[in-house]
Amino acid sequence: MTLDSKLSILADAAKYDASCASSGTTKRNSREGGIGSTTGAGICHSYTPDGRCVSLLKILLTNYCIYDCLYCINRASSGVQRARFTVEEVVNLTLDFYRRNYIEGLFLSSGIIRNPDYTMESVVEVARRLRVDHGFRGYIHLKTIPEASPALIAEAGRWADRLSINVELATQPDLDRLAPEKNLQRIETSMGAIKGRIDEFKTERKKFSNAPPFAPAGQSTQMIVGATGATDSAILNQASHLYGKHRLRRVYYSAFSPIPDASNKLPLASPPMVREHRLYQADWLLRFYGFQVSELAGETAPNLDLAVDPKMAWALRNPAEFPVNINRAPRETLLRVPGLGVRNVDRILAIRRWHRLRVDDLVRLRVSLKKTLPFIEVADHRPSLIGPALPAPAPFKLKQMDLFGPPVSVASGQL
Amino acid sequence: MITLTVPPTFAGWRSAARKALQEGIPPGEILWEEAGGDAPLLDLFTLEPALPASIQSPVRVPPAFMELAKRVACHRAPTRWAILYRALWRITHGEPHLLDVFVDSDVHQLMGMDKAVRRDVHKMRAFVRFREVTHPEGVWSVAWFEPAHLIVELNASFFVDRFAGMRWSILTPDRCVHWDGESLGFSPGVDRSAAPGEDAVEDLWRTYYSHIFNPARVKIHAMQAEMPKHYWKNLPEAALIPDLLRAAPGRVAEMLSRSLIKSAPAESRETIISEVADWESLKESASTCQACPLYKNATQTVFGEGPRSARIVLLGEQPGDQEDIQGRPFVGPAGQLLDRALTEAGIDRKECYVTNSVKHFKWEPRGKRRIHEKPNKTEVSACKPWWKAELALVRPSVLICLGATAAQTVFDRDVRVLAERGTVVETVHAAKTLITVHPSSLLRISDPEQREHAYRRFVEDLTLVL
Numbered sequence: 001m002t003l004d005s006k007l008s009i010l011a012d013a014a015k016y017d018a019s020c021a022s023s024g025t026t027k028r029n030s031r032e033g034g035i036g037s038t039t040g041a042g043i044c045h046s047y048t049p050d051g052r053c054v055s056l057l058k059i060l061l062t063n064y065c066i067y068d069c070l071y072c073i074n075r076a077s078s079g080v081q082r083a084r085f086t087v088e089e090v091v092n093l094t095l096d097f098y099r100r101n102y103i104e105g106l107f108l109s110s111g112i113i114r115n116p117d118y119t120m121e122s123v124v125e126v127a128r129r130l131r132v133d134h135g136f137r138g139y140i141h142l143k144t145i146p147e148a149s150p151a152l153i154a155e156a157g158r159w160a161d162r163l164s165i166n167v168e169l170a171t172q173p174d175l176d177r178l179a180p181e182k183n184l185q186r187i188e189t190s191m192g193a194i195k196g197r198i199d200e201f202k203t204e205r206k207k208f209s210n211a212p213p214f215a216p217a218g219q220s221t222q223m224i225v226g227a228t229g230a231t232d233s234a235i236l237n238q239a240s241h242l243y244g245k246h247r248l249r250r251v252y253y254s255a256f257s258p259i260p261d262a263s264n265k266l267p268l269a270s271p272p273m274v275r276e277h278r279l280y281q282a283d284w285l286l287r288f289y290g291f292q293v294s295e296l297a298g299e300t301a302p303n304l305d306l307a308v309d310p311k312m313a314w315a316l317r318n319p320a321e322f323p324v325n326i327n328r329a330p331r332e333t334l335l336r337v338p339g340l341g342v343r344n345v346d347r348i349l350a351i352r353r354w355h356r357l358r359v360d361d362l363v364r365l366r367v368s369l370k371k372t373l374p375f376i377e378v379a380d381h382r383p384s385l386i387g388p389a390l391p392a393p394a395p396f397k398l399k400q401m402d403l404f405g406p407p408v409s410v411a412s413g414q415l
Numbered sequence: 416m417i418t419l420t421v422p423p424t425f426a427g428w429r430s431a432a433r434k435a436l437q438e439g440i441p442p443g444e445i446l447w448e449e450a451g452g453d454a455p456l457l458d459l460f461t462l463e464p465a466l467p468a469s470i471q472s473p474v475r476v477p478p479a480f481m482e483l484a485k486r487v488a489c490h491r492a493p494t495r496w497a498i499l500y501r502a503l504w505r506i507t508h509g510e511p512h513l514l515d516v517f518v519d520s521d522v523h524q525l526m527g528m529d530k531a532v533r534r535d536v537h538k539m540r541a542f543v544r545f546r547e548v549t550h551p552e553g554v555w556s557v558a559w560f561e562p563a564h565l566i567v568e569l570n571a572s573f574f575v576d577r578f579a580g581m582r583w584s585i586l587t588p589d590r591c592v593h594w595d596g597e598s599l600g601f602s603p604g605v606d607r608s609a610a611p612g613e614d615a616v617e618d619l620w621r622t623y624y625s626h627i628f629n630p631a632r633v634k635i636h637a638m639q640a641e642m643p644k645h646y647w648k649n650l651p652e653a654a655l656i657p658d659l660l661r662a663a664p665g666r667v668a669e670m671l672s673r674s675l676i677k678s679a680p681a682e683s684r685e686t687i688i689s690e691v692a693d694w695e696s697l698k699e700s701a702s703t704c705q706a707c708p709l710y711k712n713a714t715q716t717v718f719g720e721g722p723r724s725a726r727i728v729l730l731g732e733q734p735g736d737q738e739d740i741q742g743r744p745f746v747g748p749a750g751q752l753l754d755r756a757l758t759e760a761g762i763d764r765k766e767c768y769v770t771n772s773v774k775h776f777k778w779e780p781r782g783k784r785r786i787h788e789k790p791n792k793t794e795v796s797a798c799k800p801w802w803k804a805e806l807a808l809v810r811p812s813v814l815i816c817l818g819a820t821a822a823q824t825v826f827d828r829d830v831r832v833l834a835e836r837g838t839v840v841e842t843v844h845a846a847k848t849l850i851t852v853h854p855s856s857l858l859r860i861s862d863p864e865q866r867e868h869a870y871r872r873f874v875e876d877l878t879l880v881l
């Protein structure tokens with residue numbers, strides 16, 4: 001099989017992994033030798049017509065897999081075409097692409113061949129050769145197999161900027177049904193071990209600037225949405241648990257899509273794409289806006305509203321919190337106003353020390369007046385009435401949101 | 416009023432601004448003019464740390480302002496020098512916090528220019544594509560890039576950090592930067608023809624690009640927001656975009672037909688189809704549509720036709736026998752009747768866009784003839800994305816629904832044409848949406864007097880949208 005056909009198959013198999021981030025790692029350059037640099041901010045070197053950024057060479061080492069996770073296109077029982085790269089091929093491909101400035105680095109994942117350790121060894125070997133033999137200073141993200149031995153995971157963290165283990169489904173009963181080989185307990189144990197090493201590295205780094213790094217860009221995970229009955233509340237609670245306990249940098253959400261000749265344990269239809277989008281918004285609110293899961297998706301309404309964004313939905317449920325005075329309210333309160341993002345909140349805080357904000361100023365800040373005005377007071381505006389005057393939720397627009405994703409799995413190459 | 420002619424560089428502006436400030440010349444009295452010449456824009460190695468020390472003034476200029484000024488100096492707008500000086504003046508004359516007031520008009524303009532420059536710097540880091548050429552000393556990597564602003568100097572150290580072990584040049588129309596493995600050099604801008612041709616690895620890169628793309632999630636606008644079209648000509652992968660888009664609906668239709676979803680695949684195709692921006696690609700995608708079984712027994716897809724700027728769109732039911740053979744809508748007997756009625760109503764068919772709710776001919780054999788059969792709900796809804804995309808391109812002010820199938824697919828409900836004909840309402844598709852009968856229904860009336868009467872009413876209906 002030619003390199004070109006392998007690349008087609010193994011890129012196809014990797015594309016349903018949502019992550020392509022190359023940010024948040026330590027700063028490096030190649031002035032002392034080797035090749036590559038990282039600045040801390042990621043760079044998207046291209047964009048595909050699906051609107052996604054191409055930052056890393058995102059491929060599987062192989063899509064052969066001995067496991068049979070029902071939602072995955074690479075599962076043992078799937079009829080998909082298989083291929084396998086050699087370690088050498090991945091190393092050269094990464095360097096060839098990097099030297100031409102196509103990519104920031106490599107995101108390597110793999111189906112499980114022979115056994116978890118064997119697979120993990122090959123994945124780690126790619127990273128080791130890049131770092132040691134070629135002095136590669138670019139970004140490396142490795143997907144980690146929770147069943148692999150701790151020594152291998154430790155070595156992976158030694159070479160990689162980021163490690164990830166996909167949780168896939170929010171609860172163990174869901175995993176038991178769809179991915180019988182996966183065990184939440186074991187996944188969490190591995191995440192905990194990775195967190196421990198990252199913490200150790202951070203402490204060491206304070207003492208010795210040349211302490212060997214360990215996954216300086218942290219760890220991330222991905223959850224499939226809509227393959228089981230798990231509610232948004234369950235999914236967000238799991239995310240918030242993982243952020244808190246294992247200090248994950250990111251949780252990615254990926255809308256489930258039915259796959260050809262799928263098992264009858266899977267639903268026939270995918271969830272609306274907008275659900276994935278709402279989960280990302282809610283996730284953002286948890287991490288940067290001081291919201292709790294229970295405020296966004298609680299017992300009475302365990303799923304996010306598809307028609308309005310979660311912050312607006314919260315505001316509509318809590319009219320007593322409004323109006324907020326833009327010229328006086330503290331940061332935490334401003335962050336809860338629909339239509340105000342972190343950046344604009346910080347700008348407002350800087351501006352209002354010198355100048356009382358008016359509606360015109362909000363226009364200059366490109367704040368959406370339609371969203372924001374009903375909830376705020378500025379020098380020349382107060383909302384007439386809170387309650388009846390609140391905007392009716394916009395009708396749920398179908399355009400821009402594909403209700404049905406691809407009929408192949410959204411999850412692939414998840415180790 | 417005095418005119419200050421400065422080299423269009425940060426250093427040039429800075430020394431002039433420093434003098435003007437020492438002399439106490441207010442911004443309103445200076446006219447800033449750019450001197451010609453090809454001086455380097457930023458003298459990276461001789462920059463002094465900050466202005467205040469050198470102007471011997473107790474007033475401090477925040478370092479943030481100098482950083483900002485360095486970047487704004489790389490913007491192409493000739494007004495930048497005057498705005499920078501005005502801001503500097505205000506900062507040193509009682510408004511030290513000026514930069515915090517983002518909504519101030521000067522600050523807002525500076526921030527806007529700064530943002531444009533920073534974005535350009537970022538895009539250069541992203542979109543430079545090296546091609547390897549052989550050179551007496553070994554491999555040399557050469558790229559051609561067209562920056563929006565004068566950022567080559569500003570960005571050079573990024574590329575040195577990243578590719579210090581390589582030898583490379585980045586050519587641009589403004590300035591060129593070279594790294595020979597040890598030192599950095601600049602030279603005047605060159606023409607595109609100086610850039611090297613293909614690099615063999617680009618084929619692999621294109622393979623990667625087309626396979627990492629998910630045809631089921633087309634979002635062209637999101638892509639173009641980050642990768643505007645003017646960058647495309649220098650990106651080897653961008654040449655694939657039109658083909659990827661053209662093939663996407665077909666790839667999805669094929670995936671969907673293999674999938675287990677039996678109900679309503681139309682919505683997902685709708686998103687994809689609605690993103691296909693030009694009519695030719697739309698027509699081409701429709702020509703391979705297999706989203707419902709009707710394609711199997713028909714000769715070809717009969718897509719709409721007419722000017723893309725038409726004010727009026729006519730939507731029928733489906734192509735008939737003649738249309739199926741000729742591949743054009745409304746060319747059979749019903750079409751001829753329609754032409755006549757339109758003329759009588761004072762409408763020129765050549766100025767209308769004419770299409771159908773369903774794009775393939777559905778028929779039953781009767782002897783040697785193919786007899787029209789009404790499309791069912793599933794087929795009508797499978798075909799809906801096509802006419803919706805046509806309407807989204809044409810954006811008519813008038814939409815005429817000919818017959819029940821058209822009216823039902825437009826209004827998404829059961830429409831009794833005889834009861835509702837002749838009503839004009841506003842819909843999302845057109846300000847005036849009219850329901851009337853299908854001309855073929857007139858052909859089926861055998862009594863000549865009744866037929867004539869029905870024809871008159873049809874013409875009357877058509878005049879309602881004039």
Ligand code: SF4
Nearest residue numbers: 065067069072075414
């Ligand atoms: S998710 Fe991973 S382990 Fe499961 S089948 Fe897919 S590739 Fe194999």
Ligand code: SF4
Nearest residue numbers: 704707774775797798
């Ligand atoms: S009738 Fe419409 S939906 Fe069905 S195959 Fe033809 S073009 Fe596609």
